[in-house]
Amino acid sequence: MSIVFFILAALTITGTAAAMALRNAVHCILALTLGFVGLAALYLQLGAQFVGFTQIMVYIGAVAILAVFAIMMTRSAGPHPQPAFSRTWRTGTLIAVIVFAVLAYAISHTTLAPATLPQPEVTVNQIGDTLMHQYALPLEILGLLLTAALIGAVIVAMPAKQEAPQ
Amino acid sequence: MTTPDTIDQIFVITKHWLLGYVPAPLQPIASAILSVLPVMGVFPLLFAITTVLERKGLGRIQNRYGPNRVGPAGFWQPAADGIKSLTKEDVVPRNADQIVHFLAPIVLVIASFIVYAVLPIGRNMVITDLNSGLLYFFAVGSMVELSVFMAGWSSHSKYSLLGAMRATAQMISYEIPLVLAAVVVIMATGSLSTVTIVNAQTGYTMGFPHWFVFTPWGFAGFILFMIAATAESNRSPFDLPEGESEIIAGYYIEYSGFKFALFFLGEYLGMFATSGLAITLFLGGWAAPFSFLTWIPSYFWFFAKLLVIIGVFIWVRGTLPRLRQDQLMGFAWKFMLPMTLLNVFVAAAWHFLPTGIIRWAVCTALLVIPFIVFSMGLKQNKKLQVRTYRFAE
């Protein structure tokens, strides 16, 4: 638990909390991006380079950009006169409390490995080897799924065939 | 034959000598600062030199002189430009989103700077040798898009929003060919580390280097990478996001003074970084082009190659007109993507075929024949003719 960890944790929590609290959709996305950056930095601090960079690449480079693009397309970036709390905030709070309780119970009843455990040196090569050998089939299935989604998106986006003009 | 190590390693030795004066607990931080500061000094300097070279080069291409007033042959022009942009009034539109408007150029410059962490600019001269350096490069590069969006959206101007949309769409589209073009090198070296990639290219056969650009897949990959890098850094002919004729200056139209200069700086730093990556991946990084030239220090070769690539960028900018948006997207998805995927396949074939002339012939054929088929197919759909204007005359 170094000071770096606390800084990064504060950054992540601030970012995600701001993403929930802010009223402007674009500000929310930017705050969420900050949370992603904090999370990625946490991964990096733990020595998981691949996961950390993939986090940045996928969540900032793709997810945030996608959301941003949706905002630019729809012009709904202005502040909305919605109440700060949604109507179902009681249910949401209940679920959040239950999830938190379960996690807290699980963590408190788990005997953690000693902190002096040497950090496993997971290199990108090892990840690649594991993906290509042990998990080759799931990877292929995922690839197929994504390809199907891609083709589906293209078909949805294709201009509808016009009837022949009279 | 071999480099006098003191000259080649002079910066590394200086750094270690300086570190000796720092108390031990502060040494990691001092080491980082000593590595970062030169990079933060050299590349903005290169930016200054490039702006004046670009303006002079473009001038000569158009049969003009270019800037020739400030200092000898106009080479103090960037200093004058810098003073001008520093002293200019910083105008922020009243309706702009003040915070995001302020943060956008900063994010851009930070994102442009931190990619240099993995660029080896000389032997033993890299800020950090990350295990997944290439991944880091592309991950950080994707943050540039976000800053572009921030600039375009926060300005509250339709031109800047249109520019930001164009820029984001273009960057997303060309990031895929960019990464796929780089993948072939990862396949060849089996590593994501930029240092390992350069080290794999330092050998010589009969005086000629082992650069990846001298293989069929490497050559195709280099060309595709450079095209994608041009698009990624929003340079002509892919400078639609700042198309002056229709959206004035694109996403940074509402910026003035020093913030505008920061955008300019960020754009050029991005261009240098992708060029530097192209050098690292395909042109042997800091390796000398011939074995008898290895006595010249490694960092010299890196910057020489960088300047050559910048020169080509300027040359292309002076030559090609801007693409149309549909041409841009069509080019990315209908030409760049298939070609890069094919290139990945060719690189795999190269890996498994036995060494020799057959490997060369097969791989070249695998690349050239689809290319010709592509160009024929792309030409068939287009009726190339002199455009007639209905209303202009």
Next chain:
Amino acid sequence: MFGSGVLKGMAETARNFLGSYVDKDRLTTVQYPEEHAPRIEASRNFPFLVYDGPDPMAGLRCVSCFICEKECPPKCIIIEKSTDKKPDAVGKPQAYPVKFNIDVSVCMSCQICVEVCPFDAIKMDVDFEQTATSRFDALLRTKQQLAKSNEYYHQIHPTEAAAVDAELAAARAKAAAPKPAPAVAAAKPATPAPTSAAMASPVATAPPTAAPPAPPTALSSRPEAACRSGETRSATTEASPTPDAPAPPAKETASE
């Protein structure tokens, strides 16, 4: 083949790039403060007042008729008419401008003042270096600064000046033949009637500077001369130029 056009273009620009260092004739740029591009006769930039004879203030052709001031679209001309009449270069008593100011920063170089002037007193200059170091008085050009000789006019617009001189000479010859003043109006039937009294002045003051060529050749050499009468007519007969502009000179002068 795909990309061959790009290579062709790159070769062309490379030829330009290298050629510009070898062949100085390629460079079309003029190094401005040191060298000037040759002046184009048809160019026009900012009006000046023409004077005849040696003394700029005495020889001004302007009789402060206010037509240019009224016609000026951006209203950059400020004229103050003299109360007395002083003899001009020829000796005929005429009103003269006490003050004739043009604001450079407001002038839009439209040349309308030149077109409406019935006395050929205001013409367009080719001098484009109109900068000043102060925003206020330096940009307001006074009568003294605006006055330039007829020789200068001949220098910058030779054909136009020759045609003007020829026209003036012809009018003067006509005026010289019949002594009574009303006959002068016949020389220019389209000019406004009330100014016809003042019309005598340009006719009389036209100096014997450059020997004017025969009128027909001068008119044929310059198409602008042919439409001159049309321009003066349009200035007088036009009903409503702009809503906020004062009534056209023809109406206003007629009501006097």
